[in-house]
Amino acid sequence: MRVFVTGATGFIGSAVVRELLDAGHQVTGLARSDASAAALTAAGAEVHRGDLTDPDTLAAGAAAADGVAHLAFIHDFSGTFDFAAACAADLRAIEAVGAALAGSDKPFVISSGTALLKPGSVATEEDTAPPESFGAVRARNEEAAVALADRGVRSAAVRFSPTVHGRGDKGFVSMLIDIAREKGFAAHVGDGANRWPAVHRSDAARLVRLALESAPAGTRLHAVGEEGVPFRDIAAVIGRHLDLPVRSVSPEEAASHFGWLAHVAPLDVPASNVLTRKWVGWEPTGPELLEDLEEGHYFSA
Template identity: 60%
Template sequence: MRVFVTGASGWIGSAVVPELIGAGHQVVGLARSDASAAALTEAGAEVRRGTIDDLDILRGAAAESDGVIHLAFKHDIAFSGGFESAADADRRAIDTFGEALAGSDRPFLIASGTLGLAPGRVGTEQDAQTSGAFDADVAPGPAKRLANAHATTALADRGVRSSVVRLAPTVHGDGDHGFLATVVAVAREKGVSGYIGDGSNRWPAVHRSDAAHLFRLALESAPAGSTLHAVSDEGVPIRSVAEVIGRHLGLPVTSISPDDAAEHFTWLSGFLGMDSPVSSARTRELMGWQPTQPGLLEDLDKGHYFATPSA
């Protein structure tokens, strides 16, 4: 299968590309920089230069492909106050891919997330599958990205084998610079390994390699309109995460009051305090997906998150 991948050189994409190539697929990766293009070439992929704002390039690449995996998202502006703009760009890309693939029964996958899916209980693949009031033109902030996921699964009605892969908030592994690496950096800066309140709130997690494997399985056989969960650990207590970090850095493990969390953890506080366990039972049954890589605490205990920049 000839597969067009956006975000192909990113944290998830750089694991998805070798997963696809290793299974015999031909990959064409979107690259917006010379460094990204070089990384894709080294990985054995073809390069298409451009960004997700270049809709003609996206349309042409999709038309020439047997399937599309859309992983790119403007995270760089999302965390500087431009999340709605990033979600709007994402929606334009999704609509463009939908138009190019309509009536073809070819696969189209996007990445989404699970954080905050079902507050107070274990979230499932069936949660938030209907758009309700989340119209992409009016819904604020992250709700727009949820609307984008709904738009993707709705493409099944237009003859696209579309699916959404919801990623756990922690997609961990050696080289991760995301949420978990940020928690470690905050502990170093503050001199304590903190958690909010009693630390019993839970985060789901998945190893990057296991997530990449699910994307391949979904590309090859996910039913049209399906929602899948790339989740290995259903919910790891944040206090347990803080204890591993404290042990490796030789720091005290300390509760941070909810009132002080924003000052201590800055932008991460709103996420770190959430209790958001998520199940992937239906995904495992439907796709035959079985994670094989270390869980979050085991991976954290390996030590690569604590290597100093000069190491």
């Protein structure tokens, strides 16, 4: 099939592009810059120039495709990041693509996250975000995408683990390493027993392909290779590789140590992949998070 991919040059998106091409699909990637366009061309994909904030551009890309993987999200990991505005832009993108695909039975896969779900217990694919939670604003986008199944779209949401890890990762784990270097110690909140699901980049990319190929309409899938890695174990590996001490910080101290990441560091959000494996035949095979960290590439200068 010809797949239109947003976020096609990002950490996950570029792996999805390669996964799709290797499986024999054709790929058209959204590019807003010359550098992104060149990267897509070099990878063997076609280029659709446009911007995530332009619904007409997204609708045109979707209409010309046999399926869509919407992996882009406006991330700005700074103190001025407006999460609500980013979610609003994402919802407009979902609505534009959904309108273009309505009645076609074509697949439409969007990205979401397991961290949006209720903490403290193992979340399944059938769980939804608590309406009063911080993540509920993005969870509404997931609901909008899944609801497109009632409009003749084979829609599915892939909920990525808080850490999608692998070479080139600039996400949460890399940020934790940078913070440890800056502060002079690796930290966890309290006893650090809180758990983060994790998935290797290659496994996440394969799940997106399988979702496009065969996910039942209206489903939520979990890109979860490990149900939950204790945060203190992540901190311990970081401390050992940087030759720094590992310390506990209190919830009150978390903001001064982690900055805005203090909202994420103490999350206890384990998640299951049982239904995902059943529905699309996905089996994670990549290295686990601590194994990946032990390889040392995260700590290269």
